[in-house]
Amino acid sequence: MFTPIESALGALLIQAATTSYILLEGKVIGFSSVLYNSIFRPNIHSVSILTGLLLSSQFVKHNLPVFVSSYSSAVTKTSTFYGSTLSYLISGLLVGFGTSAGCGCTSGHMLAGLSRLRWRSFIATCTFFTTGVITTWITNNYKQIESYKEPNYWYDDEFVVFKKNWVLLLTLVIVGQLWSYYILPRLGSLIEKERSNSLKNKNILRGVLGVSSGFLFGCGLLISGMTNPSKVTGFLSLFSPHDFDPSLAMIPFFCIIPNIIIWRKYLPNSKEENVEKVVNESNKVETAIRKKPAFESEYDLNFSNATDVKFLMGNAIFGIGWGMSGVCPGPAILTMFGEIGSLAIGNGCVYVIGFLVGSYLQKM
Template identity: 55%
Template structure:
């Protein structure tokens, strides 16, 4: 079922999360690296965002249950090995391909990176082909074509006040309140001769990561990205009766606004990441840097090697196999943990970590 309104609101939450974190901390939110590093290379960056996702899963389950990922426990008789296999392929593919839907599609396209455009086209194409070959056609249980939508906007009306409050408060918090709190804390901290890893600085990092993770996780649920049938439906665009265009709202309300903002905020080349000289012979140097850090932590490589292309192709296969990518997989896993059960999210994440580890340390 096409849910343009709900998916648009979810996309706005994701936009606030990605843009705020980039503007304040100077880092991207790429869940393939965040998930891997949280286990093998823990840091405030990965831990804080994952904590925010964990909080969002509980929040959605409690206050927006109609958007919460379905909990389907795995049993011995119906052990869904496809999620393990999908996680393995996604883990190996994103490791070799240097990113996933969040890192390449949401962040990379927002930065207008050619490499991310190539990656997105590659994994999307292989995902569509895999969907065709597997015959994974989403058919609405009521027999309604996926491209049709609920004219009464039931999901939105049932949660209208909370959804609108989340979007408005999320934007105000991300662009006005949090920057002021962070700058105030850092200003107070700068008056005291301490190291860069002071308690105040780390507190700012934690609160920024948690809030971005919360908004991102909630946005994934509201947009429908944790609903595997919506993913498969979106990948079935070639078959009108099964096509669900809901996720097309993500580029429209997340990527497009980020392109406009990041063109102004972010350095566009590696040289600009160090400094941007003022025009007209002015000796003053203008430095483009995030609000809370001294420089942006960005990748400017445009290399599209064979391994890079094959990695993204493998990721596309795994994505289509289960309809899950790293971000939604983590949120689904946390939902299952809150329900004290093991299901597709836990299996997917376990497979992902195994696939990433194998690619980095065995396959290379």
């Protein structure tokens, strides 16, 4: 079922998380690298974001349980394989291998890359979206167990779910925007003014930023429906109009487009564009960075537009894995945390294990 309001509010939370993190820390949030680095190369950035995801999983589970998704052991009614534990393991392997070779996933390429208007990310998104659509069509993965009499593009005109949760949903969005655009930037400016601040204090603030960004991002993924495999496969069901669910189209409208407007103003478009030559008092020519994030001396961004065969094949493989299960790294992490919180090891955990193995094999 089409959930325009909930998906739009979730997209606004994701928008606040991604923008605050890149403007203050100078980095994009890419969950394929966050997950891999948290296990194999732990650092404050990845671990703090992962912690925020854990908190968001528990928060939504206890306060907005209607938005919690689980990976059913039988997603389709046309096959005993798709939706099985083995299929989630294979999907995780493909996604892990593909995102490693393709240098990103839906968060890194689609959300962050398109927000930066990167040609490379546009090619990556087109590639994995196309293979995802084809895989969904070939496997009939959109044919879920639930038998809907109405098309998936219909919506509840009485907005029952929203009306039951509107106070907390709107509070989350408003507080998230205030925290991201008002409170955190002022904390950052205080750090810049305090010359005697220590690296320890800066790292504490970096940790707070990572946790809050991960929390808002996780809440956004859950509320928008991006953690629900049936919504994802529904969105990929372009060849089956009756099964097409346009909910996730709210992500471009309420996350990517606002990010494009904001990021074009504050982020450098290239390394060369962001560096200028200045003459100091001794008449010596030096270089200076024009645009800087609050917590770092310069943005840590990839400006490459290379799209070689490995890159294209990696994104194609990612799309196949994505289409098989309707799951990508960020939502898988959230579902894994939900399963662990319930003292269970389910398909989300199996998917994450497959992802880590696939990523490790590609990097060997």
